[in-house]
Amino acid sequence: MDRILKVRKEYDQIVIYRHVNPDLDAFGSQLGMYWTLKTLFPQKNIVLAGEMESDLLRLFPPFETDQLIKGSTLGVVLDTANRERIDGDITICDKILKIDHHIVVDSYGDINIEDVHASSCSEIVALLMKEGRVQMPVNAAASLYLGIIGDSNRFLYSSTSQKTFEAAAYLLDAGIHIDELYQALYMRNKRDLEVTRFIYNNYHEDGEIAWYYLSTEDLKTLQITRSQGSNYVNTLANYKEFKIWMAITQNDLENNYRVSIRSRDVAINEIANEFRGGGHAFASGATLVSLDELKMLVGKLKEKLNG
Structure with missing residues (x-):
């Protein structure tokens, strides 16, 4: 010092x-x-x-x-x-x-x-x-x-x-x-309630992986920014059926898709590195150049879970 x-x-x-x-x-x-x-x-x-x-x-x-x-x-x-x-x-x-x-x-x-x-x-x-x-x-x-x-x-x-x-x-x-x-x-407002309801009504799952996707149109409808959309990633946490959960938000500014990845007891940072990101073992970020890469990302995460 x-x-x-x-x-x-x-x-x-x-x-x-x-x-x-x-x-x-x-x-x-x-x-x-x-x-x-x-x-x-x-x-x-x-x-x-x-x-x-x-x-x-x-x-x-x-x-x-x-x-x-x-x-x-x-x-x-x-x-x-x-x-x-x-x-x-x-x-x-x-x-x-x-x-x-x-x-x-x-x-x-x-x-x-x-x-x-x-x-x-x-x-x-x-x-x-x-x-x-x-x-x-x-x-x-x-x-x-x-x-x-x-x-x-x-x-x-x-x-x-x-x-x-x-x-x-x-x-x-x-x-x-x-x-x-x-x-x-912890203070919330009614908008948070609307976003949470949208996520619960529209989330996706594949085995032990769950995620939600917010398009530009969804963000406009919910009246939130892209970064705010990512902040709800832990809405899908603490469900025993899901070991990995993600938030995917469309990023018009950079013409890509931002991904926030969280997990319980499964290291996901190396996979995040493969998709232009990185971070901590159980909390990382990634970037997809197109939604076609989402299937690849989910596949890699499933391999990790089954390995």
Whole structure:
């Protein structure tokens, strides 16, 4: 931690990156780092990289990011396994610090902090700050806590460890109110009810695999965005007949189909890699260039289940 802080002091500005199609951990680690660095280095230019428009951001404290300036630049990349998935241009940086918890496939940083056993990138960031005896700002702590519960599914996944709870305790000591965070996380509206009803009425299954598909027309009818459509993937979780469940959403912007894959006790990340994606053993993403590839994906997953 001392080495990291020393590196940060050498630069005029710090740009904080995370992966495309961000989830709670991506935003949590990015914003947690942002608020912490703003407190530690108020004189520095701190910039949030990537698309900062998402329904998930309603859960986080409000922020105002600085604009890029000319000068020496440190890039901090969070929760991103390989450089192709970084949301933003890292070539503007003089040095890169990578902090990640995915399976290591690309150590693209000049400094790489990679812990594949951590529940989340937010856990790693929190423990780094704890180790460095950093006085954690409340808004940073709230962001990191959301990141941890997002990727650990509220401490339910097997990646949850003693370190996860140490990180959570450290964030609680910073003064966060977890009742408010959970209330905001679980609060639904009538639109959620309509989407859930559509999924239950239109899901597909093949053996122990279940999925729903939302076309562009479906998304318009339900009045949700493509990324919001993927967020309902766990609607099909916790049914004993299904060991793997998926959300498939049409992506007009890139002329493809986004897939969120979840599983129970079956590693699916290697198969996701074959379909232009990747992620965790039991939670991954993929991309299909056409719906014809869906049959291939389901076939690969069935082979995995039967193997």
